Structures are given as structure tokens and as C-alpha cells.
Amino acid sequence: MTPKHDEKVDIAIIGGGLVGASLGCALAALVEGARLRVAVIEAAPLLPQRAEPWQPSFDARASAIAGGSARHFASLGVWERMAEMAAPIRTIHVSERGRLGVTRLRAAELGVEALGHVIPNAWMGRVLHGRLSELPLAWHCPARVEAIHPVAEGHRLQLSDGSELEAGLTVLADGGRSGLKERLGIESHERPYDQVALIASVEVSRPHEGVAYERFTPAGPIALLPLQGQAMELVWTHERGQEERRLALSDGDFLAELQQAFGDRAGHFRRVGRRHAYPLSLITARETARPGLAVLGNAAHALHPVAGQGFNLALRGVMDLVAAIETGIERDQRPGSSAVLQDFEARRDADRGNVIRFSDGLIRLFGLDLPLLSHARAAGLVGLNLTGPLRRGLARRAMGLER
Numbered sequence: 001m002t003p004k005h006d007e008k009v010d011i012a013i014i015g016g017g018l019v020g021a022s023l024g025c026a027l028a029a030l031v032e033g034a035r036l037r038v039a040v041i042e043a044a045p046l047l048p049q050r051a052e053p054w055q056p057s058f059d060a061r062a063s064a065i066a067g068g069s070a071r072h073f074a075s076l077g078v079w080e081r082m083a084e085m086a087a088p089i090r091t092i093h094v095s096e097r098g099r100l101g102v103t104r105l106r107a108a109e110l111g112v113e114a115l116g117h118v119i120p121n122a123w124m125g126r127v128l129h130g131r132l133s134e135l136p137l138a139w140h141c142p143a144r145v146e147a148i149h150p151v152a153e154g155h156r157l158q159l160s161d162g163s164e165l166e167a168g169l170t171v172l173a174d175g176g177r178s179g180l181k182e183r184l185g186i187e188s189h190e191r192p193y194d195q196v197a198l199i200a201s202v203e204v205s206r207p208h209e210g211v212a213y214e215r216f217t218p219a220g221p222i223a224l225l226p227l228q229g230q231a232m233e234l235v236w237t238h239e240r241g242q243e244e245r246r247l248a249l250s251d252g253d254f255l256a257e258l259q260q261a262f263g264d265r266a267g268h269f270r271r272v273g274r275r276h277a278y279p280l281s282l283i284t285a286r287e288t289a290r291p292g293l294a295v296l297g298n299a300a301h302a303l304h305p306v307a308g309q310g311f312n313l314a315l316r317g318v319m320d321l322v323a324a325i326e327t328g329i330e331r332d333q334r335p336g337s338s339a340v341l342q343d344f345e346a347r348r349d350a351d352r353g354n355v356i357r358f359s360d361g362l363i364r365l366f367g368l369d370l371p372l373l374s375h376a377r378a379a380g381l382v383g384l385n386l387t388g389p390l391r392r393g394l395a396r397r398a399m400g401l402e403r
């Protein structure tokens with residue numbers, strides 16, 4: 001096919017999902033100041049969500065957003081709009097089925113208004129895409145990057161719409177499922193958890209008052225996050241295969257089983273939205289930067305969602321990449337140069353390792369069904385009530401709200 005057009009950019013972002021769109025917004029000052037030419041390529045057509053007013057869908061997936069992420073969004077100028085659909089987390093309640101130990105962490109104890117916020121993903125996407133549309137960047141959507149080849153100073157990308165792009169820095173923010181990473185020879189380490197997360201919105205009979213619940217059961221953890229109104233986002237972990245029966249249940253039977261598994265600490269479950277299943281693995285790319293290439297978001301690391309860390313970690317990656325690019329520009333280094341990408345790696349290394357180890361460790365600790373360990377865990381949770389700093393650390397990190 002004859003290329004539709006041939007474009008040269010400083011940075012090409014493959015994927016305009018939460019991470020790629022955040023990166024586009026974080027590059028705003030450099031794009032608006034004509035310091036960088038940036039292209040974003042997104043395969044999926046944007047949802048017809050431009051109509052006003054926006055109605056939060058009862059089925060929407062939502063994410064727990066840490067205070068640090070809110071501050072990053074504020075620095076991108078998008079927090080005020082994000083906050084319109086955000087539900088504050090005022091208390092975190094951690095418990096274990098069959099054990100008495102419960103630990104609670106309240107925002108008031110820490111002198112803060114909220115421990116974090118829960119925001120529908122679709123709303124975050126809409127706000128980020130709205131900001132992107134104001135920027136003078138090349139937006140290829142819907143268009144899929146079909147091939148990527150290294151060239152002298154960067155990569156050449158072939159798009160499904162027939163155009164070709166040459167980019168000094170290519171950022172892989174494609175969620176990790178497009179096969180591009182593998183075609184570049186980047187291997188990933190994958191360890192399946194043999195678990196599937198069943199996600200749904202549920203409505204509870206009484207106001208949740210901003211309580212987020214994390215409950216550990218022998219079959220895996222259950223998280224319940226507050227949304228605006230009386231809705232909550234359910235993340236219910238199942239042993240692989242066990243979720244199929246629950247997906248097929250009538251709403252009434254599903255709600256009864258959820259009530260049985262979760263108890264009545266959140267009130268009565270009255271309504272459930274569409275259920276979605278996500279098989280869970282820990283996937284980490286063995287390489288996240290090389291000259292001309294950076295890997296971000298799920299393409300770099302897919303974590304167990306119950307710890308609510310994935311996007312928060314990814315957003316810190318976005319901010320670190322932009323900081324490394326800005327430092328590079330001050331030093332007259334190209335965004336795709338090895339100096340900039342080494343700087344990016346140095347900034348990311350410890351944070352990424354710590355979060356991956358923490359969320360994986362949490363799942364393993366609470367997933368082991370050994371009697372002695374169960375006692376230790378219960379004692380741990382009770383003990384956490386006694387030892388403030390440790391308890392705060394666990395509860396905040398377990399909800400992905402630590403940074």
C-alpha cells in the first residue's frame with residue numbers, strides 16, 4: 001500500500017488508553033511550546049461519549065486513585081474535572097473471613113480529607129481525551145500500529161490507516177497485548193495467579209460513607225470500593241474456573257452468594273451491574289527502556305488488581321519519563337537518546353520493584369491456606385490495630401494509596 005502520508009515526530013505514543021493519554025497530557029507544555037512533535041496512535045475508536053451531560057454508567061469500571069496520582073493529575077490540569085465523578089475514600093476496612101481481626105484506617109486519623117478517590121475509568125478517559133484534543137499533537141484514531149522497525153535514530157511505525165511514522169522515541173503504552181513488544185524482542189516474565197477477578201458495580205442498601213473494604217477469603221481477596229451515590233465497585237477474586245458459575249448466575253443468586261461471602265458489614269447488596277472477568281497474572285517486561293523506546297503501563301507491568309496499584313504505578317512512570325525528557329532537553333539530549341532513557345530507568349527502578357513485590361507478596365500472604373499462617377495473619381491484622389504505623393502502611397499500600 002502506498003503510504004497515506006509520512007510523518008516524522010519526536011515522540012510516538014502507541015496506545016491512547018489511560019496511560020498513553022496521561023503521557024500525552026503530561027507532554028502538553030513541551031507540545032504547546034513547539035519544543036516537541038508528538039503523535040498518539042489509538043486503535044479503538046473513541047466511545048460516543050462526547051455528548052453532555054455525562055451519565056456515569058452503573059456498569060463502568062472504576063479505579064482507586066492515590067493522593068499522589070491526584071496531585072499528578074492536578075499538575076496536568078485535569079484533576080478538577082476528574083474530581084467531578086470521584087468518590088473519596090474516607091476509611092479503609094481490612095478483614096479476613098473466619099478471623100476476628102479487623103483493621104481500620106480513617107482519613108481523619110491522618111488529618112487528611114480522603115485516603116484516595118475512586119473514579120470511573122470511562123470518566124478518566126473522557127477527561128484525558130478532552131485535554132488531548134486541545135493540544136497541537138497528531139492524533140491517529142482509530143489506527144493500529146501494525147509493524148515497528150528500528151531505524152538509525154528511533155523507529156519506523158506502520159499504521160493500519162496506511163500512514164507511516166518515524167519517531168525518535170516510541171512509547172509502548174498498548175496494554176501489552178498487541179504483540180509489538182514481542183516483535184521488538186522484549187520478553188516478559190509471566191506468572192499466572194490461577195485466579196480470575198470478577199468485576200461489577202453493586203448497589204448497597206445503606207450509604208457507604210466512603211468506606212473501602214478489603215476482605216481476604218480462602219478463595220482470594222474481595223475488594224469493595226465506594227463510588228458516588230450508593231454504588232460500589234466490586235473486585236471479587238476467584239480460583240480459575242470458579243468464576244464461570246458465578247458469571248452465569250441470575251442477579252438475585254449472585255447477590256445472595258456475594259452477601260454470604262462478604263457478610264453484611266457494607267449493608268445488603270441490592271443490585272448488580274454487568275459482570276466482567278479478568279484472568280490474573282503478574283506480567284513484567286524484562287526490558288522497559290532502550291534507545292528510542294520506553295515501555296509504560298500494562299505493557300511494562302500487569303499486577304493483581306486487588307492491591308489497586310497498577311495505574312497509580314503507571315502514572316508515576318509517565319511523570320518520570322516526562323521529567324527525564326525535560327532534563328534531557330535542558331542538556332540538549334534527544335528524548336530517544338540513551339542518556340534520557342537511562343535517566344528514566346534510574347528514576348523508575350526502585351518504585352517499580354517495590355510495588356510489584358508488595359502487591360505480589362500481599363496476594364501470596366493472604367492466599368496461603370495454612371492453619372498456622374491464618375492465625376498469624378489474623379494476629380497480624382489485630383496486631384496492626386495496635387501498632388499504628390505498620391497498620392497505616394499496610395492499609396494504605398494495600399489499597400494502592402500509599403503514594
Ligand SMILES: Cc1cc2nc3c(=O)[nH]c(=O)nc-3n(C[C@H](O)[C@H](O)[C@H](O)COP(=O)(O)OP(=O)(O)OC[C@H]3O[C@@H](n4cnc5c(N)ncnc54)[C@H](O)[C@@H]3O)c2cc1C
Pocket residue numbers: 014015016017018019020041042043044062063064065143144145146173174175176177178180197199235278296297298299305308309310311312313314400
Ligand atoms: C480488574 C482490574 C481492576 C483494576 N483496578 C485498579 C485500581 O483500582 N487502581 C489502579 O491503579 N489500577 C487498577 N487496575 C490497573 C489499571 O486498569 C491498568 O494499570 C491500566 O488500565 C493500564 O492502562 P494502559 O493504558 O497501560 O493499558 P490499556 O488500558 O490496555 O490501554 C492500551 C490502549 O492501547 C491501545 N492499543 C493496543 N494495541 C495497539 C496498537 N497496536 N496500536 C494502537 N493502539 C493500540 C488499546 O486500544 C488501548 O486503548 C486494574 C486492572 C484490572 C484488570
